[in-house]
Amino acid sequence: MKKQNIRTLSLIVCTFTYLLVGAAVFDSLESQHEIKTLHLLTNMSAMIRIKYNITDDDYGIVETMVTKSAPFKGGSQWRFSGAFYYAITVLTTIGYGHSTPRTVGGKVFTMCYALAGIPLGLVMFQSIGDRVNRASSIVIRAVKRFLGCGSQEASELDLICAVVTLSVLVIAGGAAAFSREEGWTYFDSVYYCFITLTTIGFGDMVALQQDNALNTRPDYVAFALVFILFGLAVVAASLNLLVLRFVTMNTEDEKRDEAEALQAAQETVRLEGDVITANGSTLMRREQQASDGDVTSVCSCRCHSCWPPLPLPIGR
Template sequence: MGAPPEKDGCCKTITKFLFSHIGLCLMVVLYCVAGGFIFEHLEKNNEEQICYESRSEYEPMQSKTINSTLKIFYEYGGAITNEQTRDLMVLQLESVLETFRNNTLAIGYNGRWCQLYGQPNGPTYDWSWAGAVLFSVTVVTTIGYGHIAPKTVWGRLVCIAYAVLGIPLMLLCLANIGDALADIFRFIYAKICCCGACRKKKDKDKVTPIKHSESGGQWDNDKKALTEMTGPQIAPLDTNFTRVPSKSPTDSMDMSDTRRLTSAGSRSGGKNKVQIVPLDLKKNDPVILDDDSDSDEEDEDMENRKVTVPLTITMIVIGGYIFGGAVLFGLWEGWDWLQSAYFCFITLSTIGFGDVVPGRDFDNPQVQAQLMLGSIYILFGMAILSMCFSLMQEEILAKARWIGQKLGIVEKDAED
């Protein structure tokens, strides 16, 4: 048995909404939020455990380095007699400290006190919920800062599955939103910036055609005969008419009883004679008026799609968005203007070096709010870049076609 019609209609409605502009954006946002909860659950406890393990390896190395340093001072008696002796002692101290530094980097110790995790004055978790959301955004957008990465087995497996599902969803959303924004921006440019100059001017107004049946020719002749008069003027007619009642209130005029009025008069001002001539019209001949309102809207939409936005306009849009992000992150992170602009460009272009990352104090509520706004900035900014790339592609193709037509390589279209 098939599904009920109500269920099928509900499923179609839900599917249509999910693949709409709003539905796709909502799906991406919920996907990133869910990823934040998943990766926080998988990696937060492991982060604390790694801290304890690295701390346990760090403390013996620290004690050994201190003992080696004191031993050097004891060997030289705490006094430096000459410059050669001082240089030798400094060389030994540098060797001990360099060994300590390399060993510390090898175990990945970051100098945090693991017992104070989660405390007001203690170290902050990299895998807090806000940090995990930022990580999810960098995964689905293929930015990949690399400032944090999953260390557990389950975390890495989930990250692979999360990226396999999230990246196509993100690309679909960017393509959908980018095309919609491109249409909106093209419409605004054609209507406001161009002030209508981009549209082709029409020489004549459109005349609504009249479609009729096979007897349309006779209808045109009778209509013409109805308006032709032999005299220069139409004399006043006698107003003594007798009303003929209709057969029923709803009956319209019977076309077989229709009469044609003709007027015959002399040029000397004689009385005009009115003659009633039967018209040869069929009752069932339809007269269809063609409404061109829909075609006008389609023509207008096609004209808007023919408009290409100059490269300078799209570059100004990209530069303006990067400049706005530079001001925003400069206020939040205390970066200078160049560093903020560098971060915005590296992020939106999905290069993602990871040398500059916002909001490292993830336990601060203000920083968490800033990270969420920063994630929205990244997602919307990639949609803006998708829009600009689409417009730039259209402009470049139009210029290449124009050059090809000038060189005779490409034939001109009939509309051109």
């Protein structure tokens, strides 16, 4: 138990340290760019107001209109294909935020739908990931058998390498397709695929949002949805192996602690009154019973072993 507490405390400290390091790095990388962008937008806003003689109230209305109309630039989002896309982002917890329900009924149904759908999706992807791992182990054993390796069993390290390689191939292939279809750079496409398949889903880059693609390009819609589902299954396989490794380490430590505690309890010796016990069992009970039968009373009371009293020799 003590080792488990130390491990938990170490994980907490490492996690918060990781967060602090990440915050410092993001601050140094992004803060200056944010300030420059803000100054640029502020200057452009002032120039537009002066050029077209727009009041602050009118400019605020224009800003609101531009912001509100942004989701509609990609075409209708709530027809069946767009609604199916939205349902996938809910069930997989990607949550791009490119389209959100505006009605009370839509918001209520989203919450209820997510409560039932998210656990279902997690179980499904975990099961598919397990199947992928089993298929990978079969392929690894076949390759080792073909190469004549001494050990033909698929080790945990072999599975991790195979599934991670498959994940990299899926991301690389998907990035090539999205770069061609969306007009993104290849690096931005890799970024989009990674953010999507890890379910981070910032929403800064979302596929199927140009030229009303959701309603006019069913082939591209099908590819994007299959990529998301298959890619999540592959990533789930990788995460299953990593999580299983940590859980196995944790379980081994727990079993070791339990064994040590049991051994310590068995070796514990304590004194209860005038009786010595070990692990709750009385020791030397037989010795006491045997000795009780051999004890002869030397008291002056009327015991059968010393009554009648023996005559005392009288010194002469």
